[in-house]
């Protein structure tokens with residue numbers, strides 16, 4: 003591999019994954035690569051048919067899960083820093099110990 | 107003692123089961139259909155025939171629908187850990203967190219990259235690069251499953267960790283022991299191969315539907331041929347790994363095996379119950395004169411052989427496991443449940459003393475007691491030995507449903523391969539294959555029922571029963587979320603079935619290319 007290529011190796015890999023090629027005299031930099039990859043996705047999304055419905059469903063679902071369920075129904079039970087959480091769990095774990103009520 | 111309402115345990119379990127089972131509708135189809143579509147595309151790249159490209163594209167479309175519907179259904183499970191199973195989440199520490207974090211990051215990067223190339227890259231990347239993306243998509247999904255199953259396997263057989271009484275958490279001391287524990291490896295192989303079976307059943311089922319309707323004949327026959335070979339291979343691996351799973355539970359979770367076999371009184375030379383009817387309402391937690399089976403068909407010696415690889419091998423039944431006193435494989439004598447419960451209480455008591463101790467000496471004594479009794483820590487939360495017995499009928503019947511269907515799938519794939527093109531003449535056979543589709547889900551869900559119901563009452567085998575693992579929430583709020591999910595998931599499922607049905611009805615675009 004030539005020194006020129008090896009310096010740009012990570013860019014070349016990213017481009018190859020997306021089937022993109024750079025022209026010889028084009029300089030490799032983050033912005034160019036990023037914009038080409040973004041274009042790959044944008045073109046892909048544009049040409050979708052059934053995919054649009056599926057994306058709508060995914061977005062609605064993510065909204066319901068994170069914005070509604072997470073906030074209203076799933077607040078984290080343990081509060082505070084690690085020490086407080088450890089304290090709380092240890093209190094729970096020791097309090098719940100069973101007394102033998104039905105020895106055999 | 108601070109009482110935990112048993113209905114809180116039940117509702118928390120029901121809620122988790124509902125979300126997990128719903129999630130599990132999508133995962134096995136992703137894992138199974140993914141491989142089928144990748145095989146189809148491989149055939150396209152090898153033969154250059156446009157027909158295979160369209161075939162691959164059609165199955166990819168169904169894969170995409172299923173994938174989209176399955177995305178995020180697993181997230182709810184992670185919410186539930188924080189809310190309903192907070193003690194558990196804290197107690198497992200990084201053992202659960204690390205694999206799940208790796209899974210999340212890996213899945214995100216692999217899936218967002220390679221799925222995009224798979225769907226958007228047909229005319230942009232070379233054939234081989236596209237094929238590589240397709241395979242990497244499914245390999246990525248399978249690796250994701252690995253991490254989740256590692257976490258699950260750890261709960262069934264906790265290894266590679268040490269309990270830290272200062273933080274009240276388990277800490278990973280041996281990553282390899284956790285990631286490659288024998289239970290994790292077998293679980294992964296059985297789960298993935300059984301998902302391949304499900305994917306193959308789906309493909310032959312949909313293809314037979316086309317045959318029934320007299321549509322897409324070549325597409326259907328080609329898909330059946332590929333999926334039946336793949337399905338037969340997968341079903342044989344499933345049977346083999348299922349057998350290894352049985353060995354695992356005989357070793358690490360003998361109560362699960364006893365429940366799955368309906369074995370109350372164990373012994374040597376034990377027969378395997380091939381099929382049977384349990385007496386409704388029989389008490390499995392205490393000795394009684396009644397026969398617990400209304401009828402059963404047995405295979406002599408088979409259970410001993412399956413569990414120990416020795417026809418004379420000793421297999422403990424529920425009573426033996428509760429009473430102890432039999433010889434373990436390492437020649438030690440099994441403890442009774444009472445004794446384990448006593449040791450568990452000593453461990454919990456020692457933890458409390460350790461944390462409350464002001465002086466180093468008391469701390470050291472408490473720590474020594476805790477360490478000595480830690481293997482039985484979870485038993486200290488049980489009120490009576492009977493709590494160690496899982497729901498026997500559910501475990502017993504689910505096990506039989508899974509295994510019988512496993513045998514049926516082998517016969518189905520072999521039959522389809524033998525029939526070849528002749529399947530087009532037999533409408534009833536086509537119908538039977540279509541009707542088999544839901545049975546693949548039934549087998550897969552039954553497998554999880556065996557694995558999860560069979561391990562009750564444990565969240566973490568031997569260390570933490572559900573009663574200690576759950577958060578003390580209001581039962582009403584757990585019930586409310588249960589019903590919200592039920593409605594939400596039913597709606598989503600109807601939407602998925604609708605979209606999937608439409609895509610199937612539209613059919614593949616192979617007809618223009620197949621002639």
Ligand code: HEM
Nearest residue numbers: 293296300303345348349351352509512549550553554557
């Ligand atoms: C053919 C004979 C089969 C045998 C002997 C068998 C055996 C087993 C056993 C013993 C378990 C419990 C493992 C544990 O608790 O750790 C299990 C679990 C499971 N089985 Fe099967 N099985 C068979 C076929 C199938 C089939 C056909 C499917 C689905 C298509 C399936 C899907 C599952 C799943 C999803 C699990 C839960 C995950 C796991 O614990 O591995 N099994 N199986």
